Amino acid sequence: MKSISRRAWVLYLTAVAFLCGAGFLLYTFFTNADSWAMKKANRHIYSSSSLTAAGTITDSSGEILAKTTDGKREYNDSKDVRIATMHIVGDPQGYIASGVQSSYKDVLTGYNIVDGIYDLKKYGTGSDIQLTINAELCKTAYRAMGSNKGTVGVYNYKTGELLCVVSKPSYDIANKPVQSINNDKTGEYDGVYLNRFFSGVYTPGSTFKIITSACAVDNIPDIENRSFKCGGEYKIDGSSVKCLSNHHTIGFEKALNQSCNSAFAQIAVELGTQKLTETVQTLGFGKSIKVGNVNTAKSTFDVSNASKLDLGWAGIGQYTTRVNPCHMLTVVGAIANGGASPNPYFVKNITSPDGNITFSAKTEMLDTMFTQSTAAKLNELLRSDVENGYGDYRFSGLEMCGKTGTAEVSSEDGGLRPHAWFVGYSQREDLPLAIVVVAENGGSASSVAIPIANKTMQKAEKLFS
Amino acid sequence: MSEKKTKRKYRYRKPVNWVFLLMLITAFQIFCACQILLNGGEKLNDNTILIVFGSYITVEWVYFIAFAGVLRRKSFEVELIAFFLSGIGLALTTSVYPDKAYTQLIAVFLGIAVFIVLLWILSDIDRVIKLRIPIAVISIAALVFTLIFAKEINGARNWIVIGNGILSIQTSEIVKVAFIFVGAATLESLQSTKLLTRYIIFAVVCIGLLFLMKDFGTALIFFFTFIIIAFLRSGDIKTIFLICTGALMGGLGVLTFKPYVAKRFETYRHVWEFADSKGYQQVKLLIYSVSGGLFGLGLGNGKLRGVYAATEDLAFGMVCEEFGMIIAFTVLLTFVALVVYSIRYCAAARSSFYAIAACAASALLLFQAALHVFGVTDLLPWTGVTLPFISRGGSSMMCCWGLVALIKAIDVKTYKRYDKIIRN
Numbered sequence: 001m002k003s004i005s006r007r008a009w010v011l012y013l014t015a016v017a018f019l020c021g022a023g024f025l026l027y028t029f030f031t032n033a034d035s036w037a038m039k040k041a042n043r044h045i046y047s048s049s050s051l052t053a054a055g056t057i058t059d060s061s062g063e064i065l066a067k068t069t070d071g072k073r074e075y076n077d078s079k080d081v082r083i084a085t086m087h088i089v090g091d092p093q094g095y096i097a098s099g100v101q102s103s104y105k106d107v108l109t110g111y112n113i114v115d116g117i118y119d120l121k122k123y124g125t126g127s128d129i130q131l132t133i134n135a136e137l138c139k140t141a142y143r144a145m146g147s148n149k150g151t152v153g154v155y156n157y158k159t160g161e162l163l164c165v166v167s168k169p170s171y172d173i174a175n176k177p178v179q180s181i182n183n184d185k186t187g188e189y190d191g192v193y194l195n196r197f198f199s200g201v202y203t204p205g206s207t208f209k210i211i212t213s214a215c216a217v218d219n220i221p222d223i224e225n226r227s228f229k230c231g232g233e234y235k236i237d238g239s240s241v242k243c244l245s246n247h248h249t250i251g252f253e254k255a256l257n258q259s260c261n262s263a264f265a266q267i268a269v270e271l272g273t274q275k276l277t278e279t280v281q282t283l284g285f286g287k288s289i290k291v292g293n294v295n296t297a298k299s300t301f302d303v304s305n306a307s308k309l310d311l312g313w314a315g316i317g318q319y320t321t322r323v324n325p326c327h328m329l330t331v332v333g334a335i336a337n338g339g340a341s342p343n344p345y346f347v348k349n350i351t352s353p354d355g356n357i358t359f360s361a362k363t364e365m366l367d368t369m370f371t372q373s374t375a376a377k378l379n380e381l382l383r384s385d386v387e388n389g390y391g392d393y394r395f396s397g398l399e400m401c402g403k404t405g406t407a408e409v410s411s412e413d414g415g416l417r418p419h420a421w422f423v424g425y426s427q428r429e430d431l432p433l434a435i436v437v438v439a440e441n442g443g444s445a446s447s448v449a450i451p452i453a454n455k456t457m458q459k460a461e462k463l464f465s
Numbered sequence: 466m467s468e469k470k471t472k473r474k475y476r477y478r479k480p481v482n483w484v485f486l487l488m489l490i491t492a493f494q495i496f497c498a499c500q501i502l503l504n505g506g507e508k509l510n511d512n513t514i515l516i517v518f519g520s521y522i523t524v525e526w527v528y529f530i531a532f533a534g535v536l537r538r539k540s541f542e543v544e545l546i547a548f549f550l551s552g553i554g555l556a557l558t559t560s561v562y563p564d565k566a567y568t569q570l571i572a573v574f575l576g577i578a579v580f581i582v583l584l585w586i587l588s589d590i591d592r593v594i595k596l597r598i599p600i601a602v603i604s605i606a607a608l609v610f611t612l613i614f615a616k617e618i619n620g621a622r623n624w625i626v627i628g629n630g631i632l633s634i635q636t637s638e639i640v641k642v643a644f645i646f647v648g649a650a651t652l653e654s655l656q657s658t659k660l661l662t663r664y665i666i667f668a669v670v671c672i673g674l675l676f677l678m679k680d681f682g683t684a685l686i687f688f689f690t691f692i693i694i695a696f697l698r699s700g701d702i703k704t705i706f707l708i709c710t711g712a713l714m715g716g717l718g719v720l721t722f723k724p725y726v727a728k729r730f731e732t733y734r735h736v737w738e739f740a741d742s743k744g745y746q747q748v749k750l751l752i753y754s755v756s757g758g759l760f761g762l763g764l765g766n767g768k769l770r771g772v773y774a775a776t777e778d779l780a781f782g783m784v785c786e787e788f789g790m791i792i793a794f795t796v797l798l799t800f801v802a803l804v805v806y807s808i809r810y811c812a813a814a815r816s817s818f819y820a821i822a823a824c825a826a827s828a829l830l831l832f833q834a835a836l837h838v839f840g841v842t843d844l845l846p847w848t849g850v851t852l853p854f855i856s857r858g859g860s861s862m863m864c865c866w867g868l869v870a871l872i873k874a875i876d877v878k879t880y881k882r883y884d885k886i887i888r889n
Contacts, residue, residue, distance in 0.1 A: 002812055003700065004697050004811055004814075004817055004820040004821060004824070005808070005811035005812035005820070006700075007696060007697050007700050008697075008807075008808040008811050008824060010693065010696055010697075011693070011804050011807065011808050011824055011827070011828055012808065014693075014804065014828055014831060014832070015801050015804045015805065015831065018797075018800070018801060018831055018834075018835050019801060021835060021838075021839050021844065022794060022797050022798075022838075024844065025838065025839065025842055025844060026790070026794065028842070028844070029754065029755055029790065032751075032755070033755040036751050036752050036754075036755045037752060037755045037756050039748075039752050041740065041748060041749060041752055042752045042753070042756060042768075043768045043771075044753075044756055044768055111756075112758070113755065113758060113759070114758055114759050114760075115758045115759070115760065116755065116756050116757045116758025116759075116760070116761070116762060116786075116789075117756045117758070117762070118758055118760065118762055121762050121763070121766055
């Protein structure tokens with residue numbers, strides 16, 4: 001027996017191996033729990049791969065956007081609201097990755113590794129989420145976009161609250177036109193599952209001149225006393241950057257007001273690759289912004305292999321530059337807020353099924369983009385744009401600052417129409433809101449993007465000031 | 466002198482306080498019964514639950530009172546574990562298949578009967594030696610009979626079905642106990658090469674027959690047990706290493722030349738890619754295991770029960786989902802406890818038969834639990850073996866109680882009255 005007892009180490013070895021296995025299993029459970037529990041095969045949460053049991057989603061005013069009643073997911077009564085808020089609320093199948101019903105489904109179902117989905121079983125729901133989004137504002141913005149595809153985003157540049165995020169095309173989540181989406185040949189539903197505000201990237205066109213200006217203000221001391229020659233185009237290396245009209249000799253501020261391509265191509269060439277690249281890096285190009293559980297698409301600016309001509313084009317927001325609308329919003333937000341923008345967010349608070357508020361959003365700042373003096377200078381320039389360029393009458397009573405962009409996306413005549421951009425903000429103390437509008441292939445920014453921005457901002461003024 | 470001292474030390478190790486633990490276990494079982502009553506569907510008959518749990522708890526207490534009070538036995542660690550685990554299995558079966566609750570209850574009672582009878586047989590070492598050849602012959606005969614007449618269920622021919630499915634027996638389960646019994650008994654008498662050779666032949670025949678039945682999981686369990694027994698007997702690590710290498714190469718050979726065997730393992734480490742086909746049981750198990758969290762959703766609230774053969778093949782996942790991970794991993798620890806128990810009593814065993822039998826039986830249970838748990842969770846290839854005590858099934862329940870008897874027999878206190886031990 002003693003000899004056998006001495007050989008029993010082999011059993012200890014087996015036991016230790018077993019314990020290691022059990023430990024490893026526990027580790028795999030803990031590391032994978034979130035993703036496993038949220039699989040569509042989980043019938044506690046999904047029924048025929050549709051989210052059924054989950055918490056209520058409300059907008060900033062308490063309007064219910066989505067809720068579960070008797071094991072069925074229901075949405076807002078108004079069809080317009082359903083369509084306008086579809087991308088931010090998200091679909092129950094999880095096609096829209098950035099929608100709250102996807103990106104916050106662990107919260108909505110109340111899942112965590114300790115309690116499992118016990119809350120869901122006990123209360124029939126997980127935590128409730130209140131958004132900072134205002135459904136009425138979304139509805140107005142969506143309607144204002146008319147027949148254009150694209151996106152509108154509005155946020156408070158002091159707190160970071162996103163008040164409006166709409167993306168077009170959209171559909172009625174309560175009556176999903178599955179057939180039309182699947183058999184779509186007309187392009188009516190192009191990218192319908194993409195929230196363009198967070199996940200889209202566009203050629204920025206003239207809105208990029210804000211960034212070129214920022215770089216110029218920082219690096220060319222006498223930029224405001226400079227004048228530039230425009231003969232309807234600016235010739236570089238045998239080719240040219242075209243301008244919309246002949247501005248003859250034009251100063252810096254006027255050049256921005258009238259969006260003179262020749263002037264800005266010259267400025268970009270003078271600044272050079274390195275300086276421009278430094279500026280865009282400070283502004284957060286190449287990085288995505290974490291908006292709660294959603295990461296925005298990265299803006300890109302790469303002039304490392306650009307010729308002089310390319311650099312000229314890049315300076316006016318053409319060439320290979322692509323900008324994410326949410327990112328662009330934070331850039332003008334930073335100007336409005338004295339150099340740094342708050343991190344945008346759309347989840348205001350989370351309430352657990354037993355009524356405790358488990359999360360309340362706080363304002364956090366993104367990395368500083370501009371020095372205070374540069375921000376102040378850009379603020380003047382953008383105000384001057386509206387005052388002297390587009391005209392204050394187009395944003396009646398709003399004291400808007402901003403810049404339009406008509407971003408060419410086709411090099412051929414008769415090709416796709418340009419994207420129409422507007423980015424800007426109100427200077428009014430009681431209306432600290434910034435807005436970004438992108439109308440895909442909408443044509444002229446002035447005639448398409450400005451009215452959308454105005455309608456949305458006027459509605460915001462009624463709602464919030 | 467020194468040996469005497471060791472013996473004394475082992476003999477007087479303080480046994481656990483069974484009254485308190487049994488009360489805890491009973492409370493747990495009453496709690497389970499209440500949960501089934503609360504969460505039960507229309508299929509459930511309240512009387513069934515009361516009768517099943519009532520009689521199970523009664524038998525539990527009668528057993529302890531009889532053995533502790535009347536027979537004045539002192540140590541009950543092994544029984545506590547067996548009753549705890551069987552209770553979980555019974556609760557799962559009652560909750561999922563109320564109509565099969567009585568069958569499972571009877572299986573547990575038969576298991577307890579097997580346990581008591583086997584303990585009595587084991588009390589006399591001469592009887593054990595006498596019985597080994599008949600048991601070996603009957604075992605092989607039973608396996609051969611199964612191979613010829615068995616019904617194929619889920620790709621393995623290991624079920625004997627009698628009378629239109631009224632009674633189905635898995636002979637390989639019963640033979641598990643016999644395999645250790647014969648192995649330990651054969652090696653009990655003088656260590657002659659002849660006896661060892663006979664045992665090797667017996668082992669090879671058993672494992673070979675299981676292979677022919679395509680019951681690879683059980684064959685693997687038998688092989689592992691054989692290795693443990695052989696090592697404990699000989700202490701010859703080189704030979705064991707040789708056998709293992711040989712078996713490994715043989716296994717690789719089979720995989721190479723019989724691609725259909727390899728195909729059985731194609732989902733291994735890739736279950737998510739086969740989520741809608743071959744891997745669906747395992748995928749469901751993983752999803753629902755983590756859905757239960759640490760404390761479980763409560764008996765009757767799970768969804769894994771809806772998956773095919775959940776109470777047998779996916780028992781671990783059901784425990785995770787409905788009882789929670791804490792209890793699930795406690796269950797795993799109890800198997801380790803049985804192994805540790807066997808090792809600790811080794812030196813004080815009456816003869817090498819008891820030492821080897823207990824070590825082999827506890828190692829077998831641990832190994833089977835490992836194959837089940839790590840198999841369904843895709844850490845090891847899935848062989849479809851059951852989780853001892855907890856998976857539904859009569860043959861396996863009796864086998865488990867039989868193995869527990871082998872473990873229990875190692876402790877001399879099993880056969881000695883408590884007052885006698887004190888007087889010693």
